[in-house]
Amino acid sequence: MKHHKRETLRDVDYEDCYAEALRILRGKYDSVGLPYRKNGERVCDVETLKADDLTVFMLAWGSEVAHQIEGSKPMDSGKRLHKRPNVQTRPVASGF
Secondary structure, rough: OOOOOOOOOOOOHHHHHHHHHHHHHHHHOOOOOOOEOOOOOEEEOOOOOOOHHHHHHHHHHOHHHHHHHHHOOOOOHHHHOOOOOOOOOOOOOOOO
């Protein structure tokens, strides 16, 4: 049986996926908070849900894509604090 090397995302690519997922969620839901750490895990409030990374990806793109991203997560990403992605927190006024 052949062993396949696990493909991993670079930290920056994983964080880009997370930031993009948050942008999508802000367009889908009325209330999406800023990510924070709770017991060493990144959490983001989406409506009344405390969403971890996998849940954020699932809400944005569905289960299959979410599991692909999490399966490619950088091996050492849990050892450091993720920087808060550079995402817009308030809608931009348009033409007022």
